[in-house]
Every structure is written in C-alpha cells, then in structure tokens.
Amino acid sequence: MAEQLWVVEPDAEPTGVGGRVLTERGARTRERLLQAAEEVFASLGYHDASIVKITEAAAVGQGTFYLYFESKKQIFDELVIYLNRRVRHAMSEFSEAASTRAERERLGFEGYFRFTAEHPTIYRIIRQAAIVSPDVLREHYRRITHGYARGLQDAMDGGEIDQADPEVLAWMLMGIGEMVGMRWILWGDTRAVPSEVFDQMYQFITRGLGSGGRE
Secondary structure, eight states: OOOOSSOOOOOOOOBOGGGOBOOHHHHHHHHHHHHHHHHHHHHHOTTTOOHHHHHHHHTOOHHHHHHHOSSHHHHHHHHHHHHHHHHHHHHHHHHTTOOSHHHHHHHHHHHHHHHHHHOTHHHHHHHHHHHHOHHHHHHHHHHHHHHHHHHHHHHHHTTSSOOOOHHHHHHHHHHHHHHHHIIIIISSSSSSOOHHHHHHHHHHHHHHHTOTTOO
8 A cells, every 4th residue: 555645544534513414414504603603703813703704705694603612712722623624635635646755745835725725714714723622733733743643653664764753744834834834925025935935835745754865
C-alpha cells in the first residue's frame, strides 16, 4: 500500500441537536448555516456575531438554527472542525497523484494554499478560537498533525526521508504552511503564494526532510 501524505481520520456523521439523524436536506441546511457562520464570524468577530446574523446570512428562520445547533458557541466550535475537515481533505486529494514523498509534500501544500486562497477566513476564525475555544483550537491542530505524522513515519519506514521524530516534523511543517499562507494569502495582494516563494519553501522542506535527491 502506498504511503500517504496525510492519514485522514474518518469524521462522525453530522447530526442535529440531541444527536438527531439528518436527512439529506437537513444536512444541506446544516452546511448552509456553517457557511454563513464562516462569513459572519470572519467579518464581525465572535463577540459581534449573533445567531440572528447567521440565520439571515443563511436565509433560514431563526427557529431552524436550533434544530442544528444549541448556541453561538456550539456553531463556532463546529465551524472550526468543519473547516479542519475540508482543508485536510483538500490536502489529501491534491497529493493522491504523487508517487514520492517530495511530490506529496509539493502537491499537499498546493492543495492547502488553494483551499486557503478560496477560504482566507480560516485564518481569522482559527485565531479567534485561541480566545473563544482553546480546546477546539488544540483539536484542530491535533487532527492535522496526527495524520501528518503517520504519513511521515510511513515515509521514514520506506527510506524516502531521514529518520526523525514525526510529530516534531509535522508541527514544523504545519507551521511553515500556516505562516507562509498568512503572509501571502491573507495579507498579500493577490491571495496566492507567488511561485518563487512556493519554490523556496519547497526546497527548504525537501532539504530538511532529506528528500531533495530522492525523487
């Protein structure tokens, strides 16, 4: 079996309040509320956001909100996990075509930057979570680094990269991607990481992993 870039753990099926199983239509409504919450929390911040503003943005009645979420805090927490799931899947899907660890790194980061360019709100929401919901923030990073570390260990076992602590590597690589994305996507002029910046980042990563000459 080919080594994976990110081992993506399966996520629980979304439910309504009280664990209510959702119909296909209900799942779509829940997702629409999450997408609206993403816009509202990113533009107004947690404290100025409200359930009323979220339901208005989602074009649903306020009563509908309480079929899916119990509070503003709960939808915020669920939003962090929702974005986490989507960014992990984007990274994994982009890297599927790769045949070496170095290629997987390149394609995985391309997937990450593509997703964050389309959803720059993720940077603002994750930073709000540091104050609003630290436990959910830790879970966000745990889900990324846990699967990433497993993929790195697979690459070490296969002799593709140098031996090291895979958890340490996963946190460092995640930090590189997040900081580069903030600088050139969130604060840049084009909402894209320039090719020359991406190339320098990639060269740094492959040298650090010991995979530069193994493609």
